[in-house]
Amino acid sequence: MSEHIQLTGTVPASCNGKRLDQALAELFPDYSRSRLKTWITDGCVRIDGEPVDKPREKVIAGMELEVNAELVEEKRFSAQPMPLDIIYEDDAILVINKPAGLVVHPGAGTPDGTLLNALLHHFPAIDQVPRAGIIHRLDKDTTGLMVVAKTIPAQTHLVSAMQEREITREYEAVCNGPMTAGGHVDEPIGRHPTKRTHMAVVAMGKPAVTHYRVVERFRNHTHLRLRLETGRTHQIRVHMAHLRHPLVGDLTYGGRPRPPQDANPELLEYLRSFRRQALHAARLSLHHPVTGEWMSWDAPTPADFLKLVKLLRADRNDHAKE
Template identity: 85%
Template sequence: MSEHIELTGTVPASCNGKRLDQTLAELFPDYSRSRLKTWITDGWVKVDDEVVDKPREKVITGMDITVNAEIMEEQRFEAQAIELDIVYEDDAILVLNKPAGLVVHPGAGTPDGTLLNALLHHYPAIDQVPRAGIIHRLDKDTTGLMVVAKTLPAQTHLVAAMQEREITREYEAVCNGPMTAGGHIDEPIGRHPTKRTHMAVVPTGKPAVTHYRVVERFRNHTHLRLRLETGRTHQIRVHMAHLRHPLVGDFTYGGRPRPPQNASPELLSFLRNFKRQALHAARLSLHHPITGEWMSWDAPTPPDFVELLKMLRADRQSHANDDQR
């Protein structure tokens, strides 16, 4: 069983002089590098209307790229009975509230036990949709809302809406350090030049924009509400670290415990043992891919995040009382 697919794109300035296979990986990140390389060698890729079958061929800015390929049946993943917190479901889409610790897609080191495995069990027909309908991801330890397409037409519409920035994703986060005001971060994100599993703000990265506002200030932390304009890997985590306000619990990007002065033993212990980034996808809004209706969902703040806020408020109040004495 196979599916015909056509992809088009133009070589961006960030790919000028790069290899064709590297450029395809940037233009079409939904497909693996090995698959893209196979499409090139099979003669399914055209550059400026001419077939190019050498992955190492260099490209320059402005070249038009067309891919006409056949996608063979996806690797068969096992359906597993993993509980899902489903917020909304109809014949076309499914919206769920992902818990911390759940990996979205099988990969190196995580062959199963993922959201994809759970979706195959919940709705077996979703195996006819590439990547089991998953159109965007949350990091393993990020909680909150995700939308999944149950059919190919729904997936096509949702992927287009994501690319056109027509899906609104809002997050709650707690960062280290006091922030005085909201704003936005417009800094490109790409692979870290030396740490290949990390992302970073780099001049050659893809455009990335994050909007944020202050919800509540604590003595040495800030509760934020953020909205993604783009959806790069680790975007909020990288942008906040770039501002020197890494997220609480985000050890990958510098979010080590930074307790306020004279913090209580309870708060010190809590911050040391908060083992995930304090990030929650709180609201998801989109046009339904079939009906066009504007829909919006909210996910309650998870208990560990609520407890973090409670501890920081108690610390603030305790020292305010001390100051008044």
């Protein structure tokens, strides 16, 4: 299936001398720059009735622009009935509390059973939106809040807001080692030079900034609240490992069990059996893509995370009495 798109507009004075793709982006903000560029190179755009295929073509105020294109659906994925913990929903967006173990998008080794498959079942029309409206991801074993766009205009707005750092994402985490104070990490992240499935702090990586503060200290662990400025793959996990405070349960980045000395058997066993990174996307805040209203949501901390904190707190308190 595909949808025919027909758009017309006059180049405004503010776009005089600009590139064609820039002018189209200003005239038709419901569509992403990359999509508009594709339509130009595919010959779907005319200037004053003449076809053009170069995105860098300069335009002059008063020129008439016309787009005739097909909005082709991307690769088809199957809709699957799966439970979704929906925190908020309207005609433009969905906010979901993702559980641990749920993969966001089909890929190698996970052809289905993902959040995307569940979204297609919950709202079939979302198959007209690239990536079923998913604009950011959480790792398989990270819990918490994600926003999903239900329309192309909402997706275009939210992707831009994400790029402009206008969406606030706050996390809770438990890391190994006692941290004395909060701070921030401003280190670029890119693909690990030898472990291709891992990310790492590398000189030629993309800019990445993570802010963190201490919520509670334990004998050999720290409960943190973190805020992302950027959204690189595995960003919090990589940055905390870079500080030599990897997240509890994150075996990929060095978060093997590090129990405090003389820990009780229950804590020892729980740390050994905690097989996911102790990371939860706790709060999400953004301007609504249609109304502009500033909205914020909080996701309850999952039970396994709460039990981890409870056991670490009990261990600290027990040893403080000695």
